[in-house]
Amino acid sequence: MNWILSLLKKKWVKWFMLVCASVIVFFTIIYISVLLGFFGKLPTEADLSSIKQAEATQVLDKDSKLIGKYYIxxxxxxxxxxxxxxxxxxxxxxxxxxxxxxxxxxxxxxxxxxxxxxxxxxxxxxxxxxxxxxxxxxxxxxxxxxxxxxxxxxxxxxxxxxxxxxxxxxxxxxxxxxxxxxxxxxxxxxxxxxxxxxxxxxxxxxxxxxxxxxxxxxxxxxxxxxxxxxxxxxxxxxxxxxxxxxxxxxxxxxxxxxxxxxxxxxxxxxHDVGLAPYFRAEVKRELATILDTLKKANGDSYDLYRDGLIVHTTLDSGMQTLAETAMKEHLSSLQKAHEKSYGKSAPWLANKNIIQTALRKLPVYKSYKKLGLTEAQILDSLSVKRKTELFRWTGNTIKNVSTIDSLKHYLKFLNTGMLSIEPQTGAIRAYLGGIDYRFFKYDHVSQSERQVGSTFKLFVYTTAIENGMKPCTYFSLSEVTYTDFDNWTPTNSGKDEDTEHLNYNLETALSNSVNTIAVKVLNKVGIESVIEQAKKMGISKDLPEKPSLALGVAEINLKELTGAYAGYVNDSKSAKPYAITKIEDKEGNIIASFKPEVSKEKVYSDYTRQVMLKIMQSTVNTGTASRLRTTYQLKNDIAGKTGTTQNNKDGWFVGITPKLVTVTWVGNDNHSIGFKSTGIGQGANSALPIFAKFYQKMNADARFNNITKSQFETPTQKVLDDLDCNPEKRDGFFKRIFGNKKKKKAFKKKR
Structure with a gap:
């Protein structure tokens, strides 16, 4: 005991104990300060009893399979x-x-x-x-x-x-x-x-x-x-x-x-990668609007990123996977052919006007301009090189490039949009908004409007049949100059002088996508009637009242276009494509549900539907989409229509089967850049193969037998009889001699 007392009397021991006591007091003061909330309020037991965690919103496909999430x-x-x-x-x-x-x-x-x-x-x-x-x-x-x-x-x-x-x-x-x-x-x-x-x-x-x-x-x-x-x-x-x-x-x-x-x-x-990123981005946009109209029981708004919502969608993830694979296979090959066709004269490399115009549209260019920089200063800033990841079909790469270099790189790429819907409901089954969401955010299904080319001819011919024109009505392939529209003269691709006195019936004209006849049919039935019919079928866009409408100069949204075509295999009723079926809270309670939006009344007669379906089957069997049979060996019941716009800017294909309607588009985001030739850019070559490869893959997958093995309705005997005529006929002897080779006429006036 004495030695302890002796030890305590030593100076260094006293200092040590003082330090220890000071440390203990210091820690105690800090601890009590924390406990009293001096460094921020501590959660009480009541707060802890109702811990709320930010939970991701889950996005499910039609079979409740997780395809994505929205989260912080x-x-x-x-x-x-x-x-x-x-x-x-x-x-x-x-x-x-x-x-x-x-x-x-x-x-x-x-x-x-x-x-x-x-x-x-x-x-x-x-x-x-x-x-x-x-x-x-x-x-x-x-x-x-x-x-x-x-x-x-x-x-x-x-x-x-x-x-x-x-x-x-x-x-x-x-x-x-x-x-x-x-x-x-x-x-x-x-x-x-x-x-x-x-x-x-x-x-x-x-x-x-x-x-x-x-x-x-x-x-x-x-x-x-x-x-x-x-x-x-x-x-x-x-x-x-x-x-x-x-x-x-x-x-x-x-x-x-x-x-x-x-x-x-x-x-x-x-959000940027994984399956169906464009679809998930579109669903997110729709949810933002929907959730603004919903309230929790306590009056609070729902938070997409924190409330653990469960969003059920119409997407078929298996079908989506096949669609994405088909698109990548075709576009990677088409891109190679596209670049090769231009060679060193490619507009994204050699056309200064295109490059400068595109450059001035860049947000970074506009921001520099707003700061008051001169053109030379802006170009100098945009010429600074930095390491950048660049998209390539052969595999992304990181290169030391400037903003101008990057612009030229991306100007060359073809892009795409594809939508497949269940025609009976409008349920979206596959959705491709572009080639890669990480690098191309613009959605060509929901956001884009492009000239639709010859796919619009379906509206023209549907109107004609609906207004009493018989399928065996013949029109001459000859060119006509319309004097009241700047002497506009529509022509046919692959023009042959021997066709001057040749006449096609409606089936042959549409299946071979004859431009001159499409305009004549439009003139015969009236522009106003065609526009009215298109609106009935679900086209909300104001359409131009001019004869070139027959050739698809109207710019229409791909989603709207797909819904309009649904009626051909849905009892003449068009359907509005939709993505969300219901939304649940994290406990599984349904807070919103959505039903298909299908036109209540038939938008054309059963007769018109059956005639048009047979004509579009001819397009696939013997017409402009025949490579579905010859090149891709598809045996399915398929009706379709190809489309190509002026200067080969847009390629389209409409593929209709009994239980799936698909529309594909291919083109360049820059409207100044088209395909070098019709051979590469025509819809049958640019857009159709995505559909073809997609169906090849579905045919090989037993999960989709219900779709791939389905058959079209059997048309009535009257429809078959009315279609039973020679596909073409030639003018008689006197008409060939005395007929005017170059006709001029005014277009049909409004009634």
Missing amino acids: YDRQPLTFKDFPKHLIDALIATEDVRFYEHDGVDNVSLLRVLFKSIILRDKSAGGGSTITLQLAKNLFGRKKHAVFSMLINKFKESIIAKRIEAIYSKEDILMLYLNTVPFPDNTYGIESASRKFFNKPASTLTHLEASTLVGTLKATNYYNPRLYLERSQSRRNVVFQQMLKYGYLSQDSVDLFKKQDVVLNYKSFH
């Missing part, structure tokens, strides 16, 4: 029963082996950290953070303070952790933790991580997969299996060792598991 943090919650036992075992063995023994703060672990990690510098001693402490950090984050920021945050987390432990069971804490903990690639929660890295629900994770994900928690980027597979696998083996150490696995199991490689099935749900 990619989080998708589960209940405790959804977690496999080996996942929980791996987590506890690796992150908090004394989890079931502490009350949120593990004092034993803290002492170990103090003596081993801090005093003895033993890096293998592990950390003192418990699962509950990590949960507190995940839920409420950390704030920066002027001084002692780390200490203040640690105290906050310890107080919150103890309150969490007082309210929730250990199972609830594990559930909350696994639903909030960050995983690699900006992913929050085990369910989202499981679906992203292994494309499966967390409930089905194997020992290897669960341990891989648990292993990433130590350092999400460093152990990211997508980026550093070998490193992640090594960390996974550490998890196995921990499970062995604490009795969760046997030695034999660990030895077996360690020999197996990590096999990822990575599926990103990032």
